[in-house]
Amino acid sequence: MPGETPKKEQERVLIVKTEKMARLDAITMSPLVKSFVAGSFSGTCSTILFQPLDLVKTRLQTTITIPSDGSAGMLATVGKVVRNERLFGLWKGMTPSIFRCVPGVGLYFSSLHWLKSTYCEGHPGPLEAIMLGAVARTITGVTMIPITVIKTRYESDVYSYGSMREAVCSIYKKEGARGLTCGLVPTLLRDAPFSGLYLMFYTQTKKQVPQRYMEGNMAPPVHFTCGVLAGIMASTVTQPFDVVKTKMQLYPHKFTSFYQAVWYVNRKYGPQGYFKGLVPRMLRRTLMAAMAWTVYEQITKNFGLK
Numbered sequence: 001m002p003g004e005t006p007k008k009e010q011e012r013v014l015i016v017k018t019e020k021m022a023r024l025d026a027i028t029m030s031p032l033v034k035s036f037v038a039g040s041f042s043g044t045c046s047t048i049l050f051q052p053l054d055l056v057k058t059r060l061q062t063t064i065t066i067p068s069d070g071s072a073g074m075l076a077t078v079g080k081v082v083r084n085e086r087l088f089g090l091w092k093g094m095t096p097s098i099f100r101c102v103p104g105v106g107l108y109f110s111s112l113h114w115l116k117s118t119y120c121e122g123h124p125g126p127l128e129a130i131m132l133g134a135v136a137r138t139i140t141g142v143t144m145i146p147i148t149v150i151k152t153r154y155e156s157d158v159y160s161y162g163s164m165r166e167a168v169c170s171i172y173k174k175e176g177a178r179g180l181t182c183g184l185v186p187t188l189l190r191d192a193p194f195s196g197l198y199l200m201f202y203t204q205t206k207k208q209v210p211q212r213y214m215e216g217n218m219a220p221p222v223h224f225t226c227g228v229l230a231g232i233m234a235s236t237v238t239q240p241f242d243v244v245k246t247k248m249q250l251y252p253h254k255f256t257s258f259y260q261a262v263w264y265v266n267r268k269y270g271p272q273g274y275f276k277g278l279v280p281r282m283l284r285r286t287l288m289a290a291m292a293w294t295v296y297e298q299i300t301k302n303f304g305l306k
Contacts, residue, residue, distance in 0.1 A: 227290025
């Protein structure tokens with residue numbers, strides 16, 4: 001400032017720097033930030049590893065016929081993708097998946113941490129777990145819906161986009177802002193119950209495990225096993241909404257409402273149509289969620305949040 005001596009000016013600059021560092025430390029040490037970082041890291045690992053299962057699930061849901069055996073249909077789809085698009089074709093849609101899952105999982109875990117800390121002191125009961133998981137996933141689902149639409153179209157063989165930017169511009173030009181949010185209702189009806197049920201099954205399963213197995217080297221395998229069991233149950237219950245979501249996001253001009261898509265699937269394929277792609281989705285969601293929670297539990301423990 002004018003009129004200050006060099007010594008006073010240096011002291012003022014030092015004070016300003018100290019205050020900035022203190023604010024930065026307060027932000028980086030925040031439990032919400034730690035939860036976001038832990039969730040983002042776990043989301044990155046699981047997304048890269050299990051992307052092929054998501055692509056196969058999307059391809060199965062766009063086929064006209066329904067394989068009599070889910071696992072056989074999954075293997076046939078894998079073979080077709082590898083023949084036509086080579087091995088790395090199984091990772092098609094990786095870019096939007098990363099853009100969706102990395103911040104999305106981070107936002108989910110940070111929202112969940114805040115909700116648990118605020119409303120149930122970190123130890124939710126069964127009904128509380130369902131509500132907290134559903135609310136946290138709703139926040140994430142609404143925020144990330146444009147990326148979800150792009151990801152679904154990337155993974156299908158219906159659209160061909162060269163980049164994320166091209167996809168956004170193409171959708172907005174042809175369908176307007178509504179095109180970037182199509183399928184929001186079935187997405188929330190799929191993800192919110194899944195997360196609520198998953199969190200309930202996961203927390204309740206962990207409570208049945210003796211405490212001595214929840215410490216040391218035994219903890220990660222126990223967390224993973226609990227996550228797998230929770231994922232299997234939650235995936236099966238919410239599968240019909242995933243099928244409807246995919247139809248609405250791939251064919252927005254054909255399906256302008258949730259009920260229209262529901263009616264079409266039932267009329268075209270029958271009740272079994274609502275479970276197209278169940279095997280790869282169950283494998284992906286179960287393994288991805290189990291891995292994400294296992295990594296998250298270990299990181300938050302190292303961060304001192306547990």
